[in-house]
Each structure stands twice: as structure tokens, then as C-alpha cells.
Amino acid sequence: MFMGEYQHNLDAKGRLIIPAKLREQIGPAMVLTRGMEGCIFGYPLTEWAKIEAKLAKLPLTKKNARSFTRMFYSGAMEGEFDKQGRINLSPTLKKHAGLVKECVIVGVSNRIEIWAKERWEEYSDEANESYDEIAEDLDDIEL
Structure with a gap:
């Protein structure tokens, strides 16, 4: 399970260090794709396989399903870590997330953002500011 918040900078070649604590859980590679709210989602390959299986069940007859899967997959890339624990981010993903220099890497359960x-x-x-209200709106969650 991924959790925590880490700050790192993109280097001159557009690479980002992923903290060792997260890399240990991810493995040698991960899939990165467009996330929600203007971030990048990063999934270990095992989690990506589960997501692929779910997305494959979406009906091709639904316009929103087609649009979502196009955007989700067209922005996706498999990335391997170099010896320093850096991953190269595509220009498409950097543009999507507005990444220029300073980045925050957030662990969110089965993925990083x-x-x-x-x-x-x-x-x-x-x-x-709305944390308590958001929690109240979530049904069937008991912490």
C-alpha cells in the first residue's frame, strides 16, 4: 500500500526521482498515465493488469467509456527506474500535470500520484477545508 507525501524536482532531462520507499513496493517498472484533477497516476504492473481487466469490460457502445479509455491509454507509458531511482516522464504526461520543476509524489493506496x-x-x-464534509458523503466507510 502506498502512502505519504514526498517532494522532488524534475532534473534537466525531465526525470523524476521516486523515493526508495515507494520504489520497493513498485518493483523495477510501473505504468504512468493521465490522472484526475491534473496529476499523473503511477501503477505497479500488477495493479495495471487489474485496471486493464476492468477497463476491458466497459461497453464500446458508450461514448464516455470510449472517451475515457482513449485518454487513459493514449497518455500511458511504461517506465523503468534507472540506477538512481529516476523515471523519465513523457512530454504528454508532463504537460497534463503541469510539471516544470517542483513535484510532489503522493502515495494513494494502490497507486502513486x-x-x-x-x-x-x-x-x-x-x-x-472540506475533508470532514467529504468523509460524511462517503457511504459505507468506517474508519
């Missing part, structure tokens, strides 16, 4: 620092701070501040 990569955010532009400013975007994460804005999202986090907003979500934090």
Missing part, C-alpha cells in the same frame, strides 16, 4: 507542487498545494488546501 505525481503533482506539480503548486497544483498539489492548491488541491490539498481545498480538499483539507
Whole structure:
């Protein structure tokens, strides 16, 4: 399970260090794709296989299903870590997430999320203000 918040910078070649604690759980490679709210989702290959199986069940007759899967897969890339624990991010994903230099890597259960620092701070501040209300709206969650 992924959790925590880490700050790192893109290097001059557009590579990002993924913290060792997260890399240990991910393995030698992961799949990165467009995430929600303007971030990048990163999945271990085993989790990606589960997502692929779920997406394969979406009906081709539904326009939203086609649109979502197109965007989700067209932005996806498999990335391997180099010896320093860096991963190269595609220009498409960097543009999607607004990544220029400062990044925040967030562990979220079965995936990691990569955010532009400013975007994460804005999202986090907003979500934090309504954290209790969000929790109340979630049915069947007992912590």
C-alpha cells in the first residue's frame, strides 16, 4: 500500500526521482498515465493488469467509456527506474500535470500520484477545508 507525501524536482532531462520507499513496493517498472484533477497516476504492473481487466469490460457502445479509455491509454507509458531511482516522464504526461520543476509524489493506496507542487498545494488546501464534509458523503466507510 502506498502512502505519504514526498517532494522532488524534475532534473534537466525531465526525470523524476521516486523515493526508495515507494520504489520497493513498485518493483523495477510501473505504468504512468493521465490522472484526475491534473496529476499523473503511477501503477505497479500488477495493479495495471487489474485496471486493464476492468477497463476491458466497459461497453464500446458508450461514448464516455470510449472517451475515457482513449485518454487513459493514449497518455500511458511504461517506465523503468534507472540506477538512481529516476523515471523519465513523457512530454504528454508532463504537460497534463503541469510539471516544470517542483513535484510532489503522493502515495494513494494502490497507486502513486505525481503533482506539480503548486497544483498539489492548491488541491490539498481545498480538499483539507472540506475533508470532514467529504468523509460524511462517503457511504459505507468506517474508519
